[in-house]
Amino acid sequence: MATTRDQGWLDAVVAGRDRLERSTTAERVADLLRAQILEGALAPGLRLSEEALGGALGVSRNTLREAFRLLVHERLLVHEYSRGVFVRVLTVDDVVDLYRARRLVECAALRYWPSAPEAATTAVRRAIAEAEAAAADDRWVDVGTANMRFHQAIGGLAGSDRIDAAVAGLLAELRLAFHVMGDPRTFHEPYVAGNRAILELLTAGEVEEAVRRMDRYLVEAEEQLVAGFAHLDTTR
Amino acid sequence: MATTRDQGWLDAVVAGRDRLERSTTAERVADLLRAQILEGALAPGLRLSEEALGGALGVSRNTLREAFRLLVHERLLVHEYSRGVFVRVLTVDDVVDLYRARRLVECAALRYWPSAPEAATTAVRRAIAEAEAAAADDRWVDVGTANMRFHQAIGGLAGSDRIDAAVAGLLAELRLAFHVMGDPRTFHEPYVAGNRAILELLTAGEVEEAVRRMDRYLVEAEEQLVAGFAHLDTTR
DNA sequence: CCCTAAGGATCGTTGAACAATCCTTCAATA
DNA sequence: TATTGAAGGATTGTTCAACGATCCTTAGGG
Known part of the structure; x- marks a missing residue:
């Protein structure tokens, strides 16, 4: 058996066990x-x-x-x-379903902000800062990935690996549709300031207002994507 | 091309296309x-x-x-x-994570009750009725499956196939732990009336109170399961 | 122009094979 | 006695070849 003094050594080793x-x-x-x-x-x-x-x-x-x-x-x-x-070729129905699921999960996750550990809230702040930095440099693809990270971090507020995995899956699926949108700038730019606004509402304690804001942004993004799909159908 | 009169025929056939x-x-x-x-x-x-x-x-x-x-x-x-x-052998951490995910998803889904289509709300009522009927006949295993169906139906209120799939996955995983609980009666019996109470709150328009009730039930079920795990650890 | 049949291409599944890895056993060592 | 080390047998990881079933294409025939 391991003695009490061993615990420290073992924990340190076990902490990096995923690397092997x-x-x-x-x-x-x-x-x-x-x-x-x-x-x-x-x-x-x-x-x-x-x-x-x-x-x-x-x-x-x-x-x-x-x-x-x-x-x-x-x-x-x-x-x-x-x-x-x-x-996979996403249909409009898929996009609608994906955003319905995202609104449910992400809006619910937002409500965990007050009780979320600092590591989780820091991840949200960092994603927003990255998006802003990338936007300042006109690196719109990076803005897109930072935006993804923002939403992933929002899901992370719930503190559940399975919610994290679910959010990751939803975002991955949506990327199948993002490619049909031409310019990443027009799609992602509005949300750089929008995400910042959500963060400020959260830090101000206005969680429910943040939820409404997030819901609205997700509805808008969905409409934008659906419109893009409709454009594809009529163009081709 | 199909004429307008054909639509009815086709839809009926297509509705059962998954069977082939x-x-x-x-x-x-x-x-x-x-x-x-x-x-x-x-x-x-x-x-x-x-x-x-x-x-x-x-x-x-x-x-x-x-x-x-x-x-x-x-x-x-x-x-x-x-x-x-x-x-899979579930750990206590798994159970905690699973219930955290369930609380997030199911409580959020409850809020869709007012706008849910009748088919979805009917599924909830039916699951409750089945549980009650089974409880009246002392068929406690059936009570358990009806209870599962109730929670699946709650997830269904969101109207998203992906949420449905996620809930199904969470419930399936939890069944790995249910087997460590001995008597299905002691585990499921309290929730027969509890689920009915949630339904009544919903129909009375008290959605937020229903959410709190659901959250509490899920916390209690989690504690019961975790206690069962602790009992295993000490017994063996 | 539509239907049909032949042909080739691809999938679904199996079985055998071999190296790499793991687990068990047993002996050797401190 | 408890730990280490080595031999062995068992199981997994992966490949390959094969064959029937299904699909797609194409060339005729009506």
Whole structure:
């Protein structure tokens, strides 16, 4: 048994135990594909041929299929029986559903602000500061990622790993739609000041007003995206 | 093109289109294993040997591994590199996190009651009625499943497929812990009347009071479960 | 122009194979 | 006695090849 004096040593070692976790090939392939999908390198609708992709990545079809299972479960790919897997194409209904879920989760998470630990509130402040810095430099793609981080940090106020994972999933799915929006500036710019406004409401103790503000921003973002979809339908 | 008169026919057919979706062997194996895990036939901590299970089910190791991927992603199984997959063993931290997530989602969903479509509110009423009927007949396992359905229906008030899926996932994970509670009666009985009370508050328009009540019930259930865990630790 | 049939391509699944890793056992050592 | 080390057998990680089933394309035929 470990003596009481050992505890300190052990805790320090255990704290970094995630750094020695090995990963399977399927997981690494999934990571690779996920990154490519989220940055738009793999366009929605594209079919991922098992043979072609397996050959290109140097992995077997079986391993690749395991990776596909993960990404299908994350809703980044869709699987059609005997037809293959495709990069997910979001519909307007999907966008509506995603924003409905986001409004529920993020607005509810905002109410945890007063009791949230400092690490969680700091993450919110930092994301806002990053967005403002990026906006000042005209780095609009970075503004977009900082904005994502802001909303992820809002979810983090709830202090639940599962809520964090859920928010991450919702944001990831939405990135499938963000790519159809052309200019990242017009989409993200209004929310740089908007997020700051929410933070100030929170620090002023006006949580319910912050919730209403967040709800409104999310409704606006949804409308903007839906409008973008409608534009696609009429243009093509 | 379909004429206007066709619409009725088509919608009716399309409504049942999910019944013709084929499924892969891996999905069916996952369904089978999921059911067994949720009803407690596969005890938490049990290792699922690829060779043994594959042989027993008559599927190849590769197919079985695809099924494992799905269930690991659902957090019903855990995967340890080069050691195999095991039925998830929930920790106290897991239970706390799960209830934190449930309180956030379900309490937020309750606020959608006034604007929820009738189908959604009816599902809530029906689940409560089922629980009451089962309790009257001393069918306490059925009370438990009706209670699950009640909470699923509460999540359904939000009208989002993704929220529904998230709630289903949280409830499924919790069933891993329910099995450590001995008697389903002592665990579920208090909530038969409690759920009815929430419904009455909702129909009376006292949504915020219903939210507080739900939050309290979930806190109590969490404490009961955590106490059960502590009892396990001291007993064994 | 639509329907049909043939052909090739791809998926779904299996089984075998081999290296890498883990677990158990047992002996050796301090 | 308790810990370390090595041998072995068992299990996982991954690949490959194969075959039937399903899909897609294309070329005729009506």
